[in-house]
Amino acid sequence: METAAPSAVIVAIDGPSGTGKSSTSKAVAAKLGLRYLDTGAQYRAITWWMITNGIDTDDADAVALAAGKPAIVSGTDPAAPTITVDGVDASGPIRTREVTSKVSAVSAVPEVRALITDLQRSIAAEAEGGIVVEGRDIGTTVLPDADLKVFLTASPEARAARRSGELRGKDAADVAATKEALIKRDAADSGRKTSPLAKAGDAVEVDTTELTLEQVIECVVTLVEEKRAGRK
Ligand code: DC
Numbered sequence: 011m012e013t014a015a016p017s018a019v020i021v022a023i024d025g026p027s028g029t030g031k032s033s034t035s036k037a038v039a040a041k042l043g044l045r046y047l048d049t050g051a052q053y054r055a056i057t058w059w060m061i062t063n064g065i066d067t068d069d070a071d072a073v074a075l076a077a078g079k080p081a082i083v084s085g086t087d088p089a090a091p092t093i094t095v096d097g098v099d100a101s102g103p104i105r106t107r108e109v110t111s112k113v114s115a116v117s118a119v120p121e122v123r124a125l126i127t128d129l130q131r132s133i134a135a136e137a138e139g140g141i142v143v144e145g146r147d148i149g150t151t152v153l154p155d156a157d158l159k160v161f162l163t164a165s166p167e168a169r170a171a172r173r174s175g176e177l178r179g180k181d182a183a184d185v186a187a188t189k190e191a192l193i194k195r196d197a198a199d200s201g202r203k204t205s206p207l208a209k210a211g212d213a214v215e216v217d218t219t220e221l222t223l224e225q226v227i228e229c230v231v232t233l234v235e236e237k238r239a240g241r242k
């Protein structure tokens with residue numbers, strides 16, 4: 011495998027949904043001039059392809075057989091990340107409720123993980139200047155030699171509120187439903203056999219429950235800068 015230039019910094023940011031992972035990762039990458047990869051978007055893209063091609067996403071064998079067919083391409087500019095499937099922009103369709111409800115089953119299939127993991131490693135290796143990669147298994151499995159590993163957490167209430175965009179709890183029923191779906195998805199992602207959501211032993215855990223997005227970004231930027239200074 012090719013490796014990125016020696017000065018390049020590789021940052022792995024893992025954690026469950028609703029912890030501010032995407033917003034934090036994008037902002038940190040933009041501030042530090044790094045590339046950015048949203049690995050959840052890749053699992054969503056393959057799930058969307060399965061749905062549109064009539065593959066039963068609960069049939070692990072069928073999913074495994076089809077896994078190599080779609081060509082998934084990620085654009086890694088943090089200011090405008092992109093994702094295409096067979097050349098078609100998938101950024102809208104991968105965020106639907108249907109994809110969200112089926113992505114855990116598809117991403118639990120080992121053949122899917124093997125393919126997407128290879129893709130992620132080659133993107134990281136080719137990222138000039140370094141990259142921030144966000145996901146669930148980046149520090150543990152995809153990039154175990156990352157220069158910095160961060161594991162973001164937050165209370166289920168805070169995560170549900172952020173996901174619903176209801177930070178002041180205006181719509182309690184929506185927040186409750188979001189919380190339930192989120193807990194179910196996290197349990198599936200944490201409980202699967204192949205590279206589950208987990209904190210790497212050498213990851214820095216940041217509980218974001220009481221922090222603003224700006225504070226989390228500042229915290230991670232400082233951690234990256236400390237790492238970079240330590241390597242000089
Ligand atoms: O970050 P997200 O909610 O867009 O991720 C969607 C799903 O993809 C998530 O439920 C689990 C899966 N995923 C994964 O298994 N491994 C990753 N590195 C990233 C996401």
